[in-house]
Amino acid sequence: MAKRMPGRLVALSASAVATIYVAGFxxxxxxxxxxxxxxxxxxxxxxxxxxxxxxxxxxxxSTSASSTSTxxxxxxxxxxxxxxxxxxxxxxISNDEISNVQITKVTTKFxxxxxxxxxxxxxxxxxASVNVISGATYSSQAFKQAVQQALTxxxxxxxxxx
Amino acid sequence: MTRSLRLFLRTPKGTLLAxxxxxxxxxxxxxxxxxxxxxxxxxxxxxxxxELAISRFDRHRLAWPSSAVLSGMIVGFVLGxxxxxxxxxxxxxxxxxxxxxxxxxxWHVFNPAALALLVxxxxxxxxxxxxxxxxxxxxxxxxxxxxxxxxVVQRINKFPLVLSFLGVIFGLSALLGRIDPVTASEMFRTPxxxxxxxxxxxxxxxxxxxxxxxxxxxxxxxxxAAVAVVSEEVGLGxxxxxxxxxxxxxxxxxxxxxxxxxxxxxxxxxxFNVVGAELAQH
Numbered sequence: 001m002a003k004r005m006p007g008r009l010v011a012l013s014a015s016a017v018a019t020i021y022v023a024g025f026x027x028x029x030x031x032x033x034x035x036x037x038x039x040x041x042x043x044x045x046x047x048x049x050x051x052x053x054x055x056x057x058x059x060x061x062s063t064s065a066s067s068t069s070t071x072x073x074x075x076x077x078x079x080x081x082x083x084x085x086x087x088x089x090x091x092x093i094s095n096d097e098i099s100n101v102q103i104t105k106v107t108t109k110f111x112x113x114x115x116x117x118x119x120x121x122x123x124x125x126x127x128a129s130v131n132v133i134s135g136a137t138y139s140s141q142a143f144k145q146a147v148q149q150a151l152t153x154x155x156x157x158x159x160x161x162x
Numbered sequence: 163m164t165r166s167l168r169l170f171l172r173t174p175k176g177t178l179l180a181x182x183x184x185x186x187x188x189x190x191x192x193x194x195x196x197x198x199x200x201x202x203x204x205x206x207x208x209x210x211x212x213e214l215a216i217s218r219f220d221r222h223r224l225a226w227p228s229s230a231v232l233s234g235m236i237v238g239f240v241l242g243x244x245x246x247x248x249x250x251x252x253x254x255x256x257x258x259x260x261x262x263x264x265x266x267x268x269w270h271v272f273n274p275a276a277l278a279l280l281v282x283x284x285x286x287x288x289x290x291x292x293x294x295x296x297x298x299x300x301x302x303x304x305x306x307x308x309x310x311x312x313x314v315v316q317r318i319n320k321f322p323l324v325l326s327f328l329g330v331i332f333g334l335s336a337l338l339g340r341i342d343p344v345t346a347s348e349m350f351r352t353p354x355x356x357x358x359x360x361x362x363x364x365x366x367x368x369x370x371x372x373x374x375x376x377x378x379x380x381x382x383x384x385x386x387a388a389v390a391v392v393s394e395e396v397g398l399g400x401x402x403x404x405x406x407x408x409x410x411x412x413x414x415x416x417x418x419x420x421x422x423x424x425x426x427x428x429x430x431x432x433x434f435n436v437v438g439a440e441l442a443q444h
Contacts, residue, residue, distance in 0.1 A: 024333070031346070
């Protein structure tokens with residue numbers, strides 16, 4: 001077993017690491033502010049997804065719809081992408097309302113717990129227009145993109161019925 | 163408190179377990195107890211019951227599976243609480259299996275939790291949360307993680323390993339920020355910074371897979387951090403921290419010049435054979 005590292009050396013080394021951290025934090029602050037500003041200014045009701053990298057597919061056929069409804073009932077699955085990974089959701093439409101949203105797969109770095117509140121927010125707001133979560137910007141955007149894709153599927157299914 | 167429990171809590175494993183329970187209490191307040199408790203139980207039970215089963219079939223005396231409990235808790239802390247319990251338990255099982263599958267006569271080669279978490283990404287499509295690092299709480303709670311980690315690191319004498327890892331990962335990230343400022347900026351912020359701290363203090367320092375000599379600690383810390391940063395930059399996504407610690411483990415195994423033993427694998431396969439034979443009888 002090696003000798004114990006002297007306390008002063010530990011403190012000195014830890015101070016050096018802290019200095020490196022602070023220097024890195026401050027030097028990347030402009031980039032972080034830019035990302036935050038982009039997230040804040042991006043439209044939340046219309047998620048402009050790079051469609052070439054998005055995938056979506058209805059997982060069940062619609063069951064009913066009134067003549068004035070927007071969405072066809074059913075469950076729709078879609079995947080939203082970000083530069084840090086994908087988020088797949090399942091959106092259930094019942095009686096023209098978003099009755100349930102479930103995150104079924106996540107491949108972003110720090111995914112589920114950071115965006116776990118978003119499905120409930122979508123159900124509450126009845127749209128993909130939910131706030132981006134600070135610290136989970138990319139995961140949030142991928143989630144919103146996926147929900148929007150699923151809702152588009154539901155709208156298309158409704159249009160097909162009419 | 164019984165004497166044996168007091169003695170256990172004085173050991174590094176006991177100290178770490180006590181600190182993990184404290185971190186869990188804090189993290190669960192943010193994540194929600196109703197989600198956090200069953201999630202953590204699934205991970206711990208998956209890992210510890212597998213460890214007990216392997217010990218049982220290996221004809222070893224059944225003992226409190228403290229290492230497996232810790233591995234299970236790390237799995238639980240890294241996977242998000244919303245992960246399906248079946249998958250969480252499966253990753254816990256993988257942690258205990260991996261410990262025996264990749265083992266020498268004296269040590270396991272890879273950090274069991276890190277290996278299982280890495281395998282679970284392609285196998286189960288799991289994500290990572292690292293909520294045990296308290297990223298869901300305000301930034302002063304990062305100091306709690308640092309204090310708890312420093313206490314354990316001091317006890318197991320791994321400061322050179324941790325400090326070299328943190329210094330290089332933050333230093334390289336700052337330098338690479340000149341090329342890729344967006345990715346670099348994340349490394350210094352929630353929840354990435356907390357994840358890095360949690361990994362450095364509680365996973366990289368796992369005594370069987372961490373070097374003892376200071377020179378080796380410095381070298382492995384630098385190497386693991388470099389692998390993590392490169393993995394991040396080349397787009398390996400959520401696995402970059404795990405790849406870093408596992409690369410460090412592998413480098414140490416090579417350094418020790420020990421080949422993998424078949425004994426660990428034989429134990430696991432023997433256990434499966436016994437279970438299969440018993441099922442066939444029924």
